[in-house]
Amino acid sequence: xxxxxxxxxxxxxxxxxxYARVGPPGSGAARYAAAMYFYNMKxxxxxxxxxxxxxxxxxxEDPNDLAxxxxxxxxxxxxxxxxxxxx
Amino acid sequence: MESLACKMNTNVRDIxxxxxxxxxxxxxxCYHSPAxxxxxxxxxxxxxxxxxxxxxxxxxxxSFQCFDMCDERAIILRDPNNEVRAYYNICRHRGSRLxxxxxxxxxxxxxxxxxxxxxxxxxxxxxxxxxxxxxQMDKSKFGLRPIEMEVWQGFVFVRFRPGPQPSxxxxxxxxxxxxxxxxxxxxxxxxxxxxEKSPVNWKSVxxxxxxxxxxxxxxxxxxxxxxxxxxxxxxxxxxxxSDGEFTPTKGRRWAVRNYKKMSMPQSFLPEHLQKRWLYxxxxxxxxxxxxxxxxxFYQEFPVATGESVLRSATYRNETENRQQRAARYLAARIDRxxxxxDIQLTIWSNEAMASDSFEGFYLxxxxxxxxxxxxxxxxxxxxxxxxxxxxxxxxxxxxxSMQHTGQT
Ligand code: FES
Ligand SMILES: [Fe+2]
Numbered sequence: 001x002x003x004x005x006x007x008x009x010x011x012x013x014x015x016x017x018x019y020a021r022v023g024p025p026g027s028g029a030a031r032y033a034a035a036m037y038f039y040n041m042k043x044x045x046x047x048x049x050x051x052x053x054x055x056x057x058x059x060x061e062d063p064n065d066l067a068x069x070x071x072x073x074x075x076x077x078x079x080x081x082x083x084x085x086x087x
Numbered sequence: 088m089e090s091l092a093c094k095m096n097t098n099v100r101d102i103x104x105x106x107x108x109x110x111x112x113x114x115x116x117c118y119h120s121p122a123x124x125x126x127x128x129x130x131x132x133x134x135x136x137x138x139x140x141x142x143x144x145x146x147x148x149x150s151f152q153c154f155d156m157c158d159e160r161a162i163i164l165r166d167p168n169n170e171v172r173a174y175y176n177i178c179r180h181r182g183s184r185l186x187x188x189x190x191x192x193x194x195x196x197x198x199x200x201x202x203x204x205x206x207x208x209x210x211x212x213x214x215x216x217x218x219x220x221x222x223q224m225d226k227s228k229f230g231l232r233p234i235e236m237e238v239w240q241g242f243v244f245v246r247f248r249p250g251p252q253p254s255x256x257x258x259x260x261x262x263x264x265x266x267x268x269x270x271x272x273x274x275x276x277x278x279x280x281x282x283e284k285s286p287v288n289w290k291s292v293x294x295x296x297x298x299x300x301x302x303x304x305x306x307x308x309x310x311x312x313x314x315x316x317x318x319x320x321x322x323x324x325x326x327x328x329s330d331g332e333f334t335p336t337k338g339r340r341w342a343v344r345n346y347k348k349m350s351m352p353q354s355f356l357p358e359h360l361q362k363r364w365l366y367x368x369x370x371x372x373x374x375x376x377x378x379x380x381x382x383x384f385y386q387e388f389p390v391a392t393g394e395s396v397l398r399s400a401t402y403r404n405e406t407e408n409r410q411q412r413a414a415r416y417l418a419a420r421i422d423r424x425x426x427x428x429d430i431q432l433t434i435w436s437n438e439a440m441a442s443d444s445f446e447g448f449y450l451x452x453x454x455x456x457x458x459x460x461x462x463x464x465x466x467x468x469x470x471x472x473x474x475x476x477x478x479x480x481x482x483x484x485x486x487x488s489m490q491h492t493g494q495t
Contacts, residue, residue, distance in 0.1 A: 050217065
């Protein structure tokens with residue numbers, strides 16, 4: 001796979017997956033995979049990636065809730081709040 | 088009943104039964120030797136093409152199907168470019184099973200359930216869990232290991248190790264034209280992939296399936312359906328063929344009577360295939376069968392000397408009307424009945440192999456298919472030619488030395 005680039009089709013796809021509604025089967029794993037994508041781009045800190053990893057088997061778990069609870073800073077993406085769907 | 092297709096095949100393959108042939112089967116010890124079973128796993132099952140699934144089992148990007156056989160595990164996956172790919176279902180970190188479910192969809196990536204390594208759908212490593220705990224990694228070195236794979240008429244074949252067979256397309260060439268008429272690759276799943284354990288040696292399953300001599304005795308429904316039109320062509324160059332054409336009788340049994348009534352001409356099939364069930368045997372352990380309503384595969388794998396896994400799946404035409412669907416259900420019912428009858432036969436036959444008083448097969452001309460399969464086995468593993476069981480500890484080495492001296 002080619003190295004990730006911002007604002008490509010793949011970038012936008014991963015962004016959508018990262019902020020998709022919590023709940024659907026497999027969504028936890030998909031979010032973690034997307035988080036790894038943004039970590040590789042240096043757009044997400046390793047602590048937040050770990051939050052996503054911990055939530056990866058729990059589709060109903062909102063990583064942002066866990067991040068808040070653990071006091072981990074949300075991802076560095078500037079679009080993080082504007083795009084996140086309210087659940 | 089001699090169809091065009093049969094004549095065509097006769098021209099290509101020498102399917103004549105010799106006048107004088109050795110009518111014995113394999114010696115009884117071959118059915119309960121653990122050392123031979125290990126050799127069979129390595130030299131037959133892992134080195135010969137195996138049907139993993141059908142392309143319709145993985146319909147969209149991210150769809151996967153797992154396939155386990157003889158301590159090997161594969162994952163068949165459709166990547167974002169719609170390409171079918173096959174990998175070992177083994178994480179490069181510590182070897183965990185990467186995909187746990189039998190079948191499903193992983194739209195974004197594959198994630199190992201052990202420590203969370205993430206793999207892209209093209210098999211490359213996206214990243215390890217807790218990446219900061221590793222030194223700088225060359226991710227290209229940690230991609231999933233691919234398995235040799237080939238799609239033939241919609242069926243996905245894998246081969247775990249290099250082996251003596253040519254490509255699947257080459258192997259199946261004698262039937263290519265006939266098989267293509269069925270548009271197998273455009274079929275879709277019916278009730279998924281079915282597996283069942285059976286308490287017999289895998290060869291007892293194959294021995295029963297490789298002859299039609301027992302049909303009239305053991306399969307009243309098949310007899311009612313195609314009766315004496317059924318015939319077997321032996322294994323030649325790794326493939327065999329059997330078929331039966333519906334007899335003109337109405338059918339005495341409920342399912343057959345109604346099946347014959349419901350089965351209707353398929354627009355895409357030439358006339359001589361409209362009322363025919365056809366089976367292609369693929370050495371050592373697989374069959375693809377076609378009816379006007381369905382295509383299916385079945386296969387068996389050894390678990391232990393006295394235990395095998397039977398695995399099969401049926402696919403249907405994507406567009407089918409109510410009558411065709413009814414015909415398909417009836418065909419499945421006839422088939423299920425047949426499978427149960429065969430399982431019983433394999434158990435009875437397999438039991439004999441453990442008995443000292445059984446002196447071995449004495450085969451009819453109608454069972455030459457069994458002989459031809461055994462001859463294929465002997466060619467791969469000359470050890471099968473020994474009448475008496477060799478010492479278990481020396482079996483593998485002895486087989487190797489027989490191979491070198493050309494004893495088959
Ligand atoms: S074994 Fe797969 S992540 Fe460790
Ligand atoms: Fe049978």
